[in-house]
Amino acid sequence: MIEWLCTGMTLPRWGAIAALAGMALLALACFRLGTRKRKEKSNPSDQPPEGQVGQITVGKLHEQGAREEQQDCFALSDEALIPTHGLLAAVADGMGGLSHGGKVSQAAVQAVLDAFPACKGSTQAEPLLLALAQRAVQAVNDLLGPDGLRESGSTLVLGLVREGSFSFLSIGDSRVALYRNGMLTQLNREHVYQRELALRMVNGELPLAQVYTSPKGAGLTSFLGMGSLQHIDLPAAPIRLLPGDRIILMSDGVYNALTDQELTQALAQEPEQAAQAIRQAIADKNYQNQDNYTAVILACAPDEP
Structure with missing residues (x-):
């Protein structure tokens, strides 16, 4: 079953999501992937390849915060694709300072979900993620049209678990940790202007203090909706997962609200509880301008005692 949320509700198709834009509630779930029980007799060909982390548990968090609308969107690929394609997670954060950020994030995620099943399972992770990102870029550019570029935008981070390894692609300032x-x-x-300021400082063009005090430092230098992207980020190689590892994909509404220490404490728990702990920690802050906040947690099963 494909799962995705853009307005706080689990919805099957684009039209239903657009109709319910602006609604939000906490979506927390925990389910077993790759080794879930089946009523029928297990087929050896259905088992994970040797070396693969056979069990991934997922925690999900999706809240509107104090904003007038929900512009974050996230998705998980269909469970049925795991044996051939792996598990894909996507988080997109529509840019609140621009118009229709929610529609852009939804278009990006929809494009990724539509393209993923057609990708051959034997394709290496990096080319697959690049192809998915290209579909998202094209979908957003088509949605906005030539005259609408830079009038709206979204970040995008994709995470792929396959054969015991994790790969990602990111655009903008949503994070994967x-x-x-x-x-x-x-x-x-992150693709933010502060990186450009840091380079200029190293080249002797401005003082060090300006790198960290410029009001433009948090501005995005690459995002969906700008036309041709300026930056993408990929790992040099897939990251081999170990028992007990947690991967979190999150919008800036999460990491701007909580410290690394607070996130670390939450992630020490099982993913469902971790998602709930993150939600509660942000709620306890009670920020008047709390951004939309979304996180997907992918957890590898720990070693057997």
């Missing part, structure tokens, strides 16, 4: 052995490590690089 790895929790391992009690430590949280950000895996992707």
Whole structure:
């Protein structure tokens, strides 16, 4: 079953999502992938390949915060595709400072979901993610049209678990991080203007203080909806997953609200409880301008005792 949420409700198709835009509630679920029980006799060909993390548990969090509408969107690929394609997760954050950010994030996620089943399972992770990103870029550009480029936009982060490894592609400032052995490590690089300022500082063009004090530092330098992208981020190689690892894909409404320490404490729990802990921690902050916040947590089963 394909699962995706853009307005806080689990909905099967684009039209229903558009009709319910602006609604939000917490969506928390925990389900077993790859080794779920079947009524029929197990077929050896259905088992994960040797070395694959055979069981992934998913926690999900999707809240509107204090914003007038929900512009985040996330999706998980169909469970039936796991043996051949792996598990794909997507998080897109429509840009609140621009118009129709929710429609753009939905268009990006819809394009990725539509394209993923047609991708051959034997395709290496990086080319597959590049092809999916290209579909998302084209879908958003088509939605906005030549005159609408940069009038709206969205970030996008894709995460793919396949054969015991994790790969990702990111555009914008949504984050992907790895929790391992009690430590949280950000895996992707954000496409924000502060990076450009840092380069200019190293080249002697401006003082160090300006890198961290510029009001434009958080502005995006690459995002869906700008036409041709300026940056994408990919790992040098897929990351081999270990028992007990957690991967979190999240919009900036999560990591701007919580410290790394708070996120680390939450992710030490099972993914369903971790998602609930993140939600509660953000609610406890009670920020008057709390952004939409969305997270997908992919957890590898721990070693058997």
